[in-house]
Every structure is written in C-alpha cells, then in structure tokens.
Amino acid sequence: MAEKKVAVVTGTSSGIGLHTAVGLARAGVQVVATMRDTGMAGPLLAEAAGQGVEIAVRGLDVTDRAGAVRCLDEVAEEYGPVGILVNNAGQCIAGTLEELDDAALQHMLDVNYLGVAALTRHVLPSMREAGAGRIVTVSSNGAAHGEPFLDAYCGSKFAVEGLMQSLAPVAARFGVAVSVVEPAFTATKMTENMDFSRVFGPDDPYNGLAENFARHANGLMAQAQPAAEAAAVVVEAAMTDSPRFRWQTSEAARELVGLSISDLDGGNVISAMSTWLD
Numbered sequence: 001m002a003e004k005k006v007a008v009v010t011g012t013s014s015g016i017g018l019h020t021a022v023g024l025a026r027a028g029v030q031v032v033a034t035m036r037d038t039g040m041a042g043p044l045l046a047e048a049a050g051q052g053v054e055i056a057v058r059g060l061d062v063t064d065r066a067g068a069v070r071c072l073d074e075v076a077e078e079y080g081p082v083g084i085l086v087n088n089a090g091q092c093i094a095g096t097l098e099e100l101d102d103a104a105l106q107h108m109l110d111v112n113y114l115g116v117a118a119l120t121r122h123v124l125p126s127m128r129e130a131g132a133g134r135i136v137t138v139s140s141n142g143a144a145h146g147e148p149f150l151d152a153y154c155g156s157k158f159a160v161e162g163l164m165q166s167l168a169p170v171a172a173r174f175g176v177a178v179s180v181v182e183p184a185f186t187a188t189k190m191t192e193n194m195d196f197s198r199v200f201g202p203d204d205p206y207n208g209l210a211e212n213f214a215r216h217a218n219g220l221m222a223q224a225q226p227a228a229e230a231a232a233v234v235v236e237a238a239m240t241d242s243p244r245f246r247w248q249t250s251e252a253a254r255e256l257v258g259l260s261i262s263d264l265d266g267g268n269v270i271s272a273m274s275t276w277l278d
Contacts, residue, residue, distance in 0.1 A: 003080060005029045005083040005084055006032070007083065009088055010035075010089035010119070012041075013035040013036075013041065014043060015186070017088040017089065017231075020138075022044070022048050022055070025054070026051055026053055032057075032079065033055050034059065034089075035060070038059045058071050059071070062111055063107075063115055065118050069122050072119065072122050081130060082133075085135050087115075087136070088234070089111065089115065092153040093152050095151065095152065100152050108152040108155065112153070113159045116137055127171075128176065130175075133171075134239075136237045136238045137161075139157050139160060139182050140182055141183065142157050144161070145257070145273070146269070146273065149210060149213050164178050164179075177243035179243060181247045182257055183230045183253055185220045185225065186225045186227055186249070187221075212277050225250045225252070230249040
C-alpha cells in the first residue's frame with residue numbers, strides 16, 4: 001500500500017483552514033493541522049470526527065519563525081516529508097495608510113507574507129528532491145486589486161502573490177506545483193470580527209468615507225461565501241491532477257480578480273473601488 005501524502009495546513013482552528021484540513025483528510029491525506037493555540041482545536045476535531053477522519057494537531061505560529069520550522073521538522077520526522085503545504089493562516093488590519101503605523105504594516109507582512117515565505121522555503125528542498133509537491137497559498141481577491149481602507153492587508157496579499165507567481169515556474173521544473181486561491185468575502189472569524197464601523201473615531205478626517213466603506217463591506221459580508229465552499233476549492237487545488245496557478249472560489253471572486261487582471265492602466269479598478277466610498 002502506498003504511503004499517504006502528508007499535508008500541513010496552517011490556521012485551522014476555524015473557517016477555510018478547518019474545512020480544508022478535514023477535506024484533505026477525507027481525500028486520504030495524512031493531515032497535520034496547525035494553529036497558534038491548540039486549545040482552540042475543539043471545532044476542528046469535532047468536524048473531523050463527524051466526517052469519520054483523524055487529523056493530527058500541532059501548535060504553529062507563522063510569526064515565530066524558529067518555532068514554525070521546528071514544527072515542520074517534527075512533522076517530517078513523525079509522518080514523513082511534507083508533500084502538501086497549505087498556507088492558510090492570515091489576518092487583516094483595516095485603515096488607510098495615514099493612520100497605519102509601522103507596527104501594523106509589519107504585522108501584516110509577518111503573518112501574510114514573511115510567514116508564508118518561511119514555511120514554503122523550508123519544505124521546498126524535500127519536495128525538490130522528491131520531484132513532487134504542492135504549495136497552495138490562500139490569498140484573496142484583494143491580492144489582485146487594492147480595496148479602500150485595507151491598504152496593509154492588500155499590500156501583504158499583493159506581495160505574497162508576487163512571491164508565489166515568481167516561484168511557480170522555477171518550482172515546476174522540479175515537479176512542485178505552486179498555486180494561490182483567491183476567495184472574495186467569506187464567512188470566517190476574520191471577516192466576522194472586522195466591524196469596520198468601530199475602526200474609525202468620530203474626529204477622523206476619513207470618517208465619512210470610512211462609514212461608507214463599512215456599509216458597503218458589511219453588505220458584502222452579509223452575502224459571504226460559506227467557508228466550506230471556499231475550502232473545497234483549496235482541496236481541489238491541492239489534489240488535482242491538472243494544477244494551475246490561480247484559483248477563485250466564487251463568481252464574485254472571479255469578477256473582482258478578472259477586473260484587475262484585464263485592467264492595463266488601472267482605471268477600471270480605481271473607478272470600481274471608488275464606488276465603495278459613496
């Protein structure tokens with residue numbers, strides 16, 4: 001019997017990461033689900049039990065580089081080389097650039113970009129030597145077009161997609177497929193906790209625009225895609241026999257990403273995003 005593929009999925013305590021971990025386990029993969037606080041593993045383990053699969057849980061904070069690498073080494077020692085890495089952990093800070101300090105910008109880079117880079121770099125040697133592997137990074141439609149008041153978040157997502165798109169053709173020469181998955185608004189704890197109306201104070205010079213944006217964003221969140229649906233696309237990207245670089249999880253995501261990719265001078269995106277401020 002062939003050995004199971006080993007997958008590491010980050011950010012699995014809820015949302016897309018939780019359902020991705022369970023979906024990969026249902027596909028016959030040995031899943032190691034990681035999260036910052038393993039005390040929050042209850043929902044994941046309950047979902048796995050309900051689906052009749054077993055999932056190993058490990059603590060991993062993507063901003064703790066040494067600890068994250070140590071976790072990957074322990075996984076490889078216990079289960080074998082990592083054949084699938086799903087970079088799902090992510091966070092969002094709202095605010096326009098004038099109101100974002102260096103710490104906020106750095107935190108977005110640490111979680112959404114530098115952490116992803118460190119984990120990916122660490123699994124690449126074993127994948128390259130094996131001549132096979134999958135690296136799937138859960139990005140965002142906001143990686144293809146900037147969104148008002150999400151400057152730091154979109155900047156970090158632009159960065160990680162640039163990194164992965166540059167890596168993809170090189171990694172492919174060694175049998176390693178690199179993909180990004182771009183959800184639009186999805187019903188996860190990250191979006192549920194983003195009450196934009198409480199980010200901006202009454203004396204904020206951007207307050208009127210921020211309130212308009214909050215109204216628009218909250219309307220989109222009311223129609224958010226279920227996390228399980230988005231996760232199904234992540235699982236497909238990780239398991240398909242026909243890998244590709246870019247995957248969207250919904251029609252809304254396809255429309256937003258397509259708007260930017262076809263917009264050579266940027267005017268269409270700026271006009272569309274301006275309507276979010278009216």
